[in-house]
Amino acid sequence: MATMREVAKKAGVSVATVSRVLNSNGYVNDETRKKVLETMDALKYKPNNVARSLFKKQTKTIGLIVPDITNPFFPQLARAVEDVTNEKGYTIILGNSDEKPEKEQRYLDILEQKYVDGIIMATNTLPIEHIKLLDKPIVVVDRAIHADVPTIVVQNRKGAKAAVNHLKGIGCQRIAHIKGPEHVDNANERCQGYLDIVGTEPWFTPEFVVDGNYTTKESYHAAVKLLRNHPEIDGIFAGNDLMATGVLKAAHELGISIPDELAVIGFDGIDMCETTHPELSTLAQPIYQIGEAAAELLIDLIEKKQISESFKEYPVDLIIRGSTKRT
Amino acid sequence: MATMREVAKKAGVSVATVSRVLNSNGYVNDETRKKVLETMDALKYKPNNVARSLFKKQTKTIGLIVPDITNPFFPQLARAVEDVTNEKGYTIILGNSDEKPEKEQRYLDILEQKYVDGIIMATNTLPIEHIKLLDKPIVVVDRAIHADVPTIVVQNRKGAKAAVNHLKGIGCQRIAHIKGPEHVDNANERCQGYLDIVGTEPWFTPEFVVDGNYTTKESYHAAVKLLRNHPEIDGIFAGNDLMATGVLKAAHELGISIPDELAVIGFDGIDMCETTHPELSTLAQPIYQIGEAAAELLIDLIEKKQISESFKEYPVDLIIRGSTKRT
DNA sequence: CTCATTTATGTAACCGGTTACACTCATTGT
DNA sequence: ACAATGAGTGTAACCGGTTACATAAATGAG
Numbered sequence: 044m045a046t047m048r049e050v051a052k053k054a055g056v057s058v059a060t061v062s063r064v065l066n067s068n069g070y071v072n073d074e075t076r077k078k079v080l081e082t083m084d085a086l087k088y089k090p091n092n093v094a095r096s097l098f099k100k101q102t103k104t105i106g107l108i109v110p111d112i113t114n115p116f117f118p119q120l121a122r123a124v125e126d127v128t129n130e131k132g133y134t135i136i137l138g139n140s141d142e143k144p145e146k147e148q149r150y151l152d153i154l155e156q157k158y159v160d161g162i163i164m165a166t167n168t169l170p171i172e173h174i175k176l177l178d179k180p181i182v183v184v185d186r187a188i189h190a191d192v193p194t195i196v197v198q199n200r201k202g203a204k205a206a207v208n209h210l211k212g213i214g215c216q217r218i219a220h221i222k223g224p225e226h227v228d229n230a231n232e233r234c235q236g237y238l239d240i241v242g243t244e245p246w247f248t249p250e251f252v253v254d255g256n257y258t259t260k261e262s263y264h265a266a267v268k269l270l271r272n273h274p275e276i277d278g279i280f281a282g283n284d285l286m287a288t289g290v291l292k293a294a295h296e297l298g299i300s301i302p303d304e305l306a307v308i309g310f311d312g313i314d315m316c317e318t319t320h321p322e323l324s325t326l327a328q329p330i331y332q333i334g335e336a337a338a339e340l341l342i343d344l345i346e347k348k349q350i351s352e353s354f355k356e357y358p359v360d361l362i363i364r365g366s367t368k369r370t
Numbered sequence: 371m372a373t374m375r376e377v378a379k380k381a382g383v384s385v386a387t388v389s390r391v392l393n394s395n396g397y398v399n400d401e402t403r404k405k406v407l408e409t410m411d412a413l414k415y416k417p418n419n420v421a422r423s424l425f426k427k428q429t430k431t432i433g434l435i436v437p438d439i440t441n442p443f444f445p446q447l448a449r450a451v452e453d454v455t456n457e458k459g460y461t462i463i464l465g466n467s468d469e470k471p472e473k474e475q476r477y478l479d480i481l482e483q484k485y486v487d488g489i490i491m492a493t494n495t496l497p498i499e500h501i502k503l504l505d506k507p508i509v510v511v512d513r514a515i516h517a518d519v520p521t522i523v524v525q526n527r528k529g530a531k532a533a534v535n536h537l538k539g540i541g542c543q544r545i546a547h548i549k550g551p552e553h554v555d556n557a558n559e560r561c562q563g564y565l566d567i568v569g570t571e572p573w574f575t576p577e578f579v580v581d582g583n584y585t586t587k588e589s590y591h592a593a594v595k596l597l598r599n600h601p602e603i604d605g606i607f608a609g610n611d612l613m614a615t616g617v618l619k620a621a622h623e624l625g626i627s628i629p630d631e632l633a634v635i636g637f638d639g640i641d642m643c644e645t646t647h648p649e650l651s652t653l654a655q656p657i658y659q660i661g662e663a664a665a666e667l668l669i670d671l672i673e674k675k676q677i678s679e680s681f682k683e684y685p686v687d688l689i690i691r692g693s694t695k696r697t
Numbered sequence: 698c699t700c701a702t703t704t705a706t707g708t709a710a711c712c713g714g715t716t717a718c719a720c721t722c723a724t725t726g727t
Numbered sequence: 728a729c730a731a732t733g734a735g736t737g738t739a740a741c742c743g744g745t746t747a748c749a750t751a752a753a754t755g756a757g
Binding site for chain 1: 371416417418419420421423424429431438439440442444445446448449452461462463464465466479480482483484485505586615618619622641642644645646647
């Protein structure tokens, strides 16, 4: 690969001039500019971004850490982030944390050493101090962790309440909840919303709240057990859509008809909701918008623009489909 | 952020010694090492990877270009790539090409300038010359483009034949095909496999091959039209699973029962197959394995190890589920 | 006791850009 | 006619690491 000095030499100018042509700043005679550009072309010169980054202390790269890109919520988010940042000349480094603090910390360290300009985290198992320690702009998505850290989330509790109220509205008498992981705070918020509505009902028992770990498989097993032990359950609010599909599977296997014997509603609004049968009702998050907002906020932080608000909470949207549509 | 020179100064040694401690090479006295390490700790020193990359001409970063991470095939692939490369200390830069040559080229340029150590491309709309122009290791996945470029693919044609034969085997008399995009060669291969089996049947007509662009939505519309015009169709082989779910949707809407009136089989083996109703039969690719193989091959190329084979073709696995299980 | 190694450390060049500063002309205003 | 300003270009330091080479003390073999 040709370097700037080679171009300079061949064009008979100094490196400063080549740099000026490259960045179109400073004075350069039109003749000279033309000659330099031609030489660059002839040598197939491409600037070395590593060298540039070293001096400028900015890499035009941002880090995106998600729990697991395989979870259908995150590709959409990642896509939004990429679309927005790419437009402004940034590329993204992707990392999966598997919700493990060590992996998260490891990525944070790596990203810091790679001099990324900013970080978007859609996962957080780390104490705030660790986050604050790094002096790079950071935006947290999907899970609020601390007032000091810019955050984009949705109204989990409110959404959960809407979900459960919807189930009640269509006549469910015994509503259970499949809960996400204990250490994920949006899972707790959604559970709280559920409890807000039914926690004081005379029929309520803690047994109606079971763990599904945000995965289809664990939810499926949990749902099978739950529905066997409590055939009276006629409505289930799953903490996310993935778990809701697990419930659908369980019901199907147990010969429980949906939505008549059992109504099911999820949370997130991933595409998959429309491929199940019946289609899955859900509280849809504006996933793409969240990604966009996070990316825009991060870029503003990087470019030190005035930030209007560093905490944004989006509403979620109740979408009624076959799994809760009773005739 | 502290630099090496600061550490050196405070520890009363030269930068060379600090570097030697950092990389554990060369001779360093135990006392000195200890003092340097303590100083690093005290200053919270972290090496600047950009500076290191500039000198070493390697960034421990690889580029991964996919058509669209939102397509469920690719997160699994990306995950495999990340798992393998991460283990060896690499991080990945993710890019979506949307199958557009300009975007692909743009990413290739960016990655070159960012000095990535290698590239995995799961998309290709570019002429081989452009690929060959860049003197970085590259591995192409999912689509073969040229014998000279290391490639990991699956037996598309053979798999397609197996799919269609399976449909015939369960008694389908009129089998149609929803095809992927014209410019994607694995789509053409799968179509070819379909034609191999039924192209010469007396009932065959080119109208039985319709375009679904590898998306659920377009496949859905195409399938509705196809099934309306040709109610005699009793089997559909979709070029990928996403399109197969579109067919399921269409059949559902038209009141066609699956699998009895219409058997449907897809290709890829994405997770979603198990959440549809009935569950989707498919030709499963070993997606994760493919990602692993690509990543391992790329790393071998980067590290200039002896490559045993630079072209690998994996078999696909016929998985029979409800959508083709007739009683 | 001498010479060859091994151990230990420092100096300075280098990677490939960017930019502060200096310098030379050519214009322009007074 | 001369100072001030602007256009055009070059030199060299700098970003923060790595490493070739030089130097010197300690160790060991003969």
